[in-house]
Structures are given as structure tokens and as C-alpha cells.
Amino acid sequence: MKGIRKYASLFVTTLALVGLTFLAVPKAAAQQDGPPGGGDADDTFNPPPCDYNNQFYADNGIDVTQLVGRFGDNNGTTRLTGPPATGNQHNYVADSTCSVNDPNRRNFRILATTGGNSDDNNSPFTCASGNGGPNCVNQSFLEPETFEFISILAFVDNQNAFSSAYLRNVGLINGGLEGVQQNPGTGISIGQTSLGETPAQTLRGFAMQDIVSNFEAYAALKQTTPQGFALNPCSLAMIKQLQNPNATSVPMPCFPVNDTVVNGQPLSDVATPNLRQDWRFATNRNAMDGSDNNNPAAATVVNAPFGYFCDDLLGMWIITYFWVTAPPNDPHCGPIYQSIGAKNGFNTDGTPIVLTAFELNTELEAQGCGAEAKEDPMGSDGGAVWLICPGIPDPRAGGIAPDAFLDQVRNSNGIPQNLITTINFLSLQIFGVFPNELTQGQMKKVMQAANGS
């Protein structure tokens, strides 16, 4: 996703240079400040994230009545407070500009901005591979290729949320042009067998559920429980997927994978207080930036059939839960944990922070030191199977609003586990740019703000 930011930057800059004399594009105006951006009103042309409206959910094959913990539901009370917000903080705010900026949105602007990592530097424009290029100039260590900012709008706990049939007429004109214009319109339809459609398939001929299967978000739940360090989830079906296919019971202690209710509010099993590390997003099987590099005839096939921003319009992910299967001091797995932790850092329970697919699949799972599973699509595990959590396409220039807050995993002392995410968030929020565009003075302000986080 970072790559598109860079391309967007290049595009806007080029556009500004080419069309400066006759195009009054926002960035052109911003150029008057001179780089770096100054955080003025004219530097904020990206709208911050808002929830989608019901119609947009429905048009994309989602039954909103089946969503769990959707921001703004129940007259703006559902999950207004509580995790990820703390104290009196609010997760969202009513904002009438949402639907003005984007008619597919409803007027709840999301303040809770969740940080995560996209694995494996799979952006085609990555600098981490050492390919270099103009996009990598001035990149600092503060700007790794891997972070993402998402808005967790709602959870999907079972398959019933995917509509099998839907029909909406658009474009109907009855009596325009002084009563003489007529147009029957056309239908946005899903699974209309009378129209020859397959149940559950959207207009584009894909079932939403199948599209989402190409976008995996990895959740690491805390494994410390009151009964001790748990080596498996409290779900036999999940244990049987990879950890122990022949298991007949759930070994204890186990870590819960079901939603709970706290203070009358639903608390998802993947709410931030339940996580031991920030989210990971798989980018090795899809095109996060919308550039489908797929060329089946090429020597190297990039198996990227779907683009995140162009196919997965709701920003949905299927959740893959992963965990370690041995305690941190295990003689076989302990050294592996130490090796990964030495690179990435450690969670408060002593397990290593896992950032890449290689670390999870090859270093942990292949050695019998880690496992993963997905929850039952029918919802019998009681937790989230899917997430509606769109990534923010361009978090610069207003994409992170002044009243937004960063939702990230913290250590037991309250300090954010990943300070790079923190600094990037604050840089974007205060100045609308990534840290490599800050002046020394601006960077100082960001660091001061980070110290207060």
C-alpha cells in the first residue's frame, strides 16, 4: 500500500508541475507552501475514513444486519466507547462531511485508526528489496515498507452476512424533461436467479466471500491466561486444522477465541486488548495497491488475481489466527523465538513479534513451534471470522484527522509496542506527511508527541 502512496505522490507532483498554470488541483496549491507540507488547511485534501453506508454494503454483497459491533449502529452508540478507545475517548464521531466527500459513506467518521504490518515488503515499489529507484530516495529507517493504517468498522462472525440475493434499481427516470423522459433504470443485483445469476455472486460475477479469501489478516491473540500460558485456542476445530488434526479435546489452559460483552458492549475476540502484537496483513497473494501484476505467461508468475482497492471494495479480510505452540522457554522452540525476537522485538509474554510470512510459516510452523487456523465459517467458535477494516489508501494530507487516535498494541508499561508506527501516525496526523519529509523542527515536535503517547 505504501507503493501507491509513493506513486500518488509522484503523480500529484507531476500533475502539479505539468498543469500548474491552469489546474487548480489541491496539491498545486499546497506547493505554494514549499516542501515539506506545513499542515495548513490547503494541505489537507484527503478525506479521513468513514463508515460505508448501508446501500454500499448491500451493493457489495453484505447484509448489514449481520455485522457485529459496527461503528455507529444503534443511533451512534455501538462501540462508541470502549476498546480500542480508552477512558472517555470515542472511537468515532458524527460528521456530516463523510457523505459529502464520498456518497458511499455514512456520517460516522472513524477516529480509531488501527496500525498493522503488511508482510514481506510485497509492494511492487518496495525499497526493502534493495532495488532502489527514485521512490526510495530519502527513505529513512522511520519509514519501513510494512505498516498500514486501517479502520475496523465491523466484525463478521458467520457466513450469513454474505448476501445470497439482492436487487436494487438504479437510474430509474419517471417523468424527467417535463414529464416525457422515461428510463426503467438497471439493477445492481446479486444472486438474482431470474436474471441468470448465481446465488451470492455480485454483479462482477464473483462471490464476495471468495474475493475476501484472497486477503488474509493475521491476528495474534494473547496466550497468557489466568491458568497459565496457553498453547492452543479454546476451539477443537481450530486445533485440528494444523496444530493437531487428530485432537479429540481441547488441552487446557487455552486462550479464548469468542466475543464477549463488556459493560453492555460487544468486545470482539480480536479487539486490541486481546492481541499480543499488531495485525499482520498478507500481501504476497494479492495486489494491495490495485496493480494486478499477474502475467500467467511470464517466467515468474505473480499470483495476484485481485487488487485490494479495486476488487475488495469494502476492505474486508478473512482472519487467520496464529499462535506459538510451545512456551517461550521451550528447549526446541525457545531459540527460534529468540532469533525472531532479536530482529523484531518481543511481546510482553516473551513470544517474538512475527512480521513476515517466512517467520510464521518457515521458522515457526514448519518447526512445530507455531500454528494457525481460521474460525468456523458458520460461527460456532463465537469470534470474528472476517473483518471489515479498509486500509486508508493515502494517509497523508488529511487522511489522518487531528482528532483521530492510533490503536496499537502496547507493552505492559503502556508504551506502544511499535514506535515506528506511532511516529508515522503522528507525522501524518500533525503535518500530513511521512517522516522523511519533515524538517528537523517538525520531527522534534513529532518525537515530543510520541513521548506523550
Added chain:
Amino acid sequence: MPGPKKKRFSRRNFIKLAAGAAAVGPFFVFRPNAFASEMTLKVAKWAHFLPEFDDWFINVMAAEWGRQNKTKVTVDVIPVEEIHKRAFTEVTAGKGHDIFIFPWPPAEYHQHVIDHVGIYQTVAAKYGAIQQIAHRSTFNPNNKKYFAFADFWVPSPLHFFQDNWAQVGMPLGPVHYGGLLSGGTRLRDKLGIPCGLAFSPTLEGNVTLHSILYSHRALIFDSRGNLVFNKDVFAAKAVGYIQALCQDTGTPEQLTWGSGGSVGAMLGHKSSAAINAISLLRTAEKQNQDLARKLWIQPPLLGSSGMGVTALPHVTNCSVVWNFAQNQDGARQFLADLIDTSRTGYEKSLGVNFPIYPKTVPNLIVRLSQDPQANPPSKYTALKDALHWTPNLGVPGYATPEYMEIFNTFVVPKMVARAVKGESAEDAATAGAAEMQRIVDKWKQAS
């Protein structure tokens, strides 16, 4: 490349020759059968799942080609389960058919076939480059030769009875392998209907099991061709998963079904899901429309450990010209000309055969979305991205002789049978790995 077409003797040439002969006088001896003699081309092919395709192939396509090329074409149709044995017999004897058509990459016969690169080059001029699945299925990276020529492939989507799965809370199907196990368990407990994937030593069992292994990161070879099976925990875990799938959701017959066993069970509505070619759904459409309506297809199940959504091809149609073939030129020409008929072949196979050369069926996506037999007509759009989720046999490497011998000697179904019959998954995986190693060593010695 000279082909039978160059041997054509036109009416105009005949008149010229006759006039010349008349000028030479009565001493010219005209051999009455000289121009009537026909070349022959002997073809052996696997029996397609839909007989109407073979009818067309034999009686229309091959017959017409024979007429146009003054060649007597004979086509022997061989049941899939006998293909391997018949090919081996021909190679051992050093005689048999000119063209032998396999439903998989016959890599183990690479020393007994011509280099097919010329056929690919001939076709490329008209239809462009081949797809990756064809290249990796027919190219030998060691000797840099194409040991076969691929013209179509058959995807392996998940088939499931929507009415059954809806009753256990999954109206849109099981989505991932975890869902297949948990939902399949509930389904058998509640309705008494087993899941019904094929685990037997058949083509469908092989494709199903190899797909499950791959989807669980239990690789047999790595991308460089090194045997890696059971070198980490994934192999035993995957075998354990299949063991659990069979025990919790299955039926004992899954291990012993003959060719088409899972199809029969599905058509009898006696199992709830199968990984198969869409010939299964096509047959249902012909036999029982109500059953076909309940039978849905979806892309493959989402795997674990970063493997994404994949399923191996049910068929990779690979033709070889033996190096002992009597009519090699005719065989080359026949295979090159075959591509001209890909579109008709797609239609005669009722959409089962996906073209290796996309240009031959340029409106494939439209056809999938407006299928006249399907109910609803867009049912097959689930396949429109099939090329993206179908790697070649042998993935992440090529279809090597070692891999294909493992495939054709059913090492994986036999390994799974051991596990299901009581051996631990670890022991079964160890035994399977040992057999694979034996095959690898054998090929190493032979090279």
C-alpha cells in the same frame, strides 16, 4: 517442418503429370496405387469424462483432418486408469501409436519422445505464447526440451451440495479447509451424508490429495527440484488433516473408489462435496436438472500457512509423439492443427477443456457467465479466475519425471490409506517420504 500436406497431389499436378506421361509414350508404367496410397496416423488418447468429446474428436476432428491430409487416422480410446500401463507397454516394446495423449504430464517418458518445441513454435506464430501451466507441465529443465505438447487443461473447483451445507450453517460452502472439516463433521452427524472427497488411487484421488497437501504447504519438491517432503512438520500435519477429514466426515469407500467413484457418489446425492472437474456438474445437468441446481461450484478452499487459494489441474492434456513413431511428421502436423479446433473442442467438452491458448476461445469469460446448460446460467463464472488458482502438477517446480512417477504410482493415496487404516500420520508420512526418496534415487541412477 515437412508434413503430410506437402504430399498432397492436386488435380492440376495430376493433369501435368499425365500430360508429361503421354508425351513420353507408352513406355511409362503407371503404378495404379501410387497416388491412392494413404499415410496412417495412429492416436491413443485417454477416455474423456464426457463421451461426446471423444465422439467429436474421433469422428469429426480426426476424420476431417485425415481427409484433408490424405491420412488414415485411427484413434484408440483408453480408460484413464489404463493409460499409464498402456504407455509403458508401448515404450517397452518400442512400437505402438504415433501420438499418445495423456491426462497429465508424461514426464517420465522424456527419453522416448521427440522434442515438441517445434510444435509450440508452429502454433505460437498463430496463437501466441503458451501459458505458464503448459510450460511447467511439458518442459524438462534439465535437458531443456519439451517432452510433450499441451493443448488444454481442466480446473478442479470445489463442488458442493448447497442444500446440504445450508443445513449446517454454511449456505455458501465451506470456504477453507478448516470449514470443510468442521462443517463436514456436522453434516455427516446431522444428515448422515459424508463429505465424499476422493482419496483412492485414481486420477481424481491423486488430484484431490496432491491439492490438499500443497494447500497445507506439504511440498513434495521445492522449486529447484529437491525432494522436501516430510522435511518439516507440514507433511505429517497435512496427512493428519486428511486422516481426520476421512474419519470425521468421510466414508470407507473413499479409499477404494474406482475411477469416477466420487462422481458417482455425488450424482447419487450420497456425498456432499468433491474436488473435481466440472464434468461432474455437466453430467448432473444432463441426468438430473434438480440435482444440478443444488450442486454449486466455487474456487478452491483457502489453504493454510500462506498457501492461499489453489487446486491442481484435474487434467493437463499432454500429447507426445514417440521417438519410435512411424509418422512423426504427420503427428507433429496433427498436434499443431489441433489448436485450430480448440474452440470447437471447448464446446464439445461442454466447457470442461480450458484452452492453453486463450486466443482460441477469446470470449471464455462471457461463455462462463452465460452458459446455456447451467442453472442459473452464470454458475460457471466461479471458474473465470481459474488460471490464477491452478498451478501445474509439480508446483512449485516443474512436472519432473520424479514427481510424475510419484503421481502415477499413487504414492500419496497409498500413504493416506495407511494413515486412515490406523497408522499414525507421522509414520505414514515417513513411509511416503521413503518411497518418494526411492523414486528420486532411481531417477538419479538412471540419469
